[in-house]
Amino acid sequence: MLQPVLHTHLMQTHSRLPLRITRGEGAYLYDEDQRPYLDFASGVAVTALGHCHPALVEAAQEQLHTLWHCGNGVVNPLQESLAERLASLTFADQVFFCSSGLEAVEAAIKLVRKYHYDRGAPERTDIITLERGFHGRSMACISAGGNAIAREGFGPLLEGFETVSPNDLSALKAAITPKTAAILLEPVQAEGGVHLLDIDYLKAVRELATQHGILLCFDEVQCGYGRTAQLFRYQQIDVVPDLLTCAKGIGSGFPLAALLATAEIASAFTPGTHGSTYGGNPLAMRIGHAVLDVMLAEGFFKRVEAVSAYALEQLRWLQQTYPHYITDIRGAGLLIGVELNGPTGIAGRIVQEAAHQGLLITRAAGGRVLRLVPPLIITRKEVDEALAILTTVLKEL
Numbered sequence: 001m002l003q004p005v006l007h008t009h010l011m012q013t014h015s016r017l018p019l020r021i022t023r024g025e026g027a028y029l030y031d032e033d034q035r036p037y038l039d040f041a042s043g044v045a046v047t048a049l050g051h052c053h054p055a056l057v058e059a060a061q062e063q064l065h066t067l068w069h070c071g072n073g074v075v076n077p078l079q080e081s082l083a084e085r086l087a088s089l090t091f092a093d094q095v096f097f098c099s100s101g102l103e104a105v106e107a108a109i110k111l112v113r114k115y116h117y118d119r120g121a122p123e124r125t126d127i128i129t130l131e132r133g134f135h136g137r138s139m140a141c142i143s144a145g146g147n148a149i150a151r152e153g154f155g156p157l158l159e160g161f162e163t164v165s166p167n168d169l170s171a172l173k174a175a176i177t178p179k180t181a182a183i184l185l186e187p188v189q190a191e192g193g194v195h196l197l198d199i200d201y202l203k204a205v206r207e208l209a210t211q212h213g214i215l216l217c218f219d220e221v222q223c224g225y226g227r228t229a230q231l232f233r234y235q236q237i238d239v240v241p242d243l244l245t246c247a248k249g250i251g252s253g254f255p256l257a258a259l260l261a262t263a264e265i266a267s268a269f270t271p272g273t274h275g276s277t278y279g280g281n282p283l284a285m286r287i288g289h290a291v292l293d294v295m296l297a298e299g300f301f302k303r304v305e306a307v308s309a310y311a312l313e314q315l316r317w318l319q320q321t322y323p324h325y326i327t328d329i330r331g332a333g334l335l336i337g338v339e340l341n342g343p344t345g346i347a348g349r350i351v352q353e354a355a356h357q358g359l360l361i362t363r364a365a366g367g368r369v370l371r372l373v374p375p376l377i378i379t380r381k382e383v384d385e386a387l388a389i390l391t392t393v394l395k396e397l
């Protein structure tokens with residue numbers, strides 16, 4: 001059994017597997033001894049195009065010799081053009097670039113408040129979020145969601161957040177007050193256990209928000225950017241938000257994130273009201289372009305969909321073989337949850353044992369759900385390899 005690493009000068013914010021990873025290629029990571037690990041964790045759904053994708057390496061290398069950072073006090077053409085691309089691909093008109101998911105969510109929280117303030121409704125400050133939601137780990141983001149452990153000991157939390165139960169429209173209706181500014185939710189609750197919110201519920205939330213002049217913000221930091229086999233989940237379910245946050249897959253491993261919004265809402269940000277030092281620097285933008293180039297190539301999402309269907313089918317077969325351990329398989333695209341039955345700690349044990357046998361997967365926060373988020377470029381053969389390891393692990397439990 002692999003034991004967690006204890007002796008280190010790093011703050012113990014993460015429980016780490018004792019694998020000393022030094023290299024990556026495609027769907028594999030390699031440790032110091034060149035032992036391969038099939039990476040179905042993707043550094044928490046980040047390396048969407050796998051490790052060291054040649055197109056990204058080439059773009060980054062070229063940009064490394066050209067320009068890394070010029071600040072946001074000048075026009076950065078790569079930033080203009082990536083924003084233009086994202087606007088043309090989505091409901092949005094304007095984009096704010098930053099470097100991590102929580103920064104995008106922070107920007108969204110600030111923007112919805114400022115929007116109502118500018119429109120003469122300064123009382124509209126409150127944001128309704130959902131239980132099991134996860135939006136990052138800043139003070140605002142843990143106030144907006146996250147599990148009890150993420151909040152415990154960090155009080156006082158920020159005011160103005162109300163959490164209701166997911167897929168429960170009457171709970172949401174009851175939470176709306178004249179102070180409500182926005183509803184913030186993940187259309188697929190990833191960290192909370194890979195729960196796909198009901199499409200009918202999301203459509204009703206959209207209507208409700210419009211009726212009450214409340215802004216709807218989708219946090220697609222994890223479920224967006226190709227993860228569900230389309231660029232964004234909202235496009236797949238045809239429920240259009242007013243704001244959208246994305247990160248993780250957008251840089252496929254390079255720190256990059258974005259807040260997207262309509263022009264009307266985005267106009268609430270003016271010089272001095274918000275900003276980021278690193279956000280949208282030319283290196284990040286160049287990689288952001290390269291990621292889009294790969295994802296938008298003919299047939300990319302179709303292949304993700306096909307390999308996803310195959311993986312889900314194989315996992316359901318595994319569930320039939322081990323119904324006492326696996327109680328549910330759910331997912332969209334390559335964001336897949338495997339719900340387990342058994343003693344507490346079973347998910348952690350499976351994650352450790354799988355790593356021991358050369359497969360990296362993650363556990364959703366708190367519960368008994370394994371999360372499979374392989375790079376979007378995986379093949380059926382790699383799915384077979386992962387399934388073979390999982391089967392061995394379950395057999396030996």
Ligand SMILES: *Cc1c(COP(=O)(O)O)cnc(C)c1O
Nearest residue numbers: 100101102134135136219221222
């Ligand atoms: C990971 C995640 C975040 C936070 O992103 P960071 O880059 O870790 O700050 C926010 N929202 C969702 C839905 C996430 O999955």
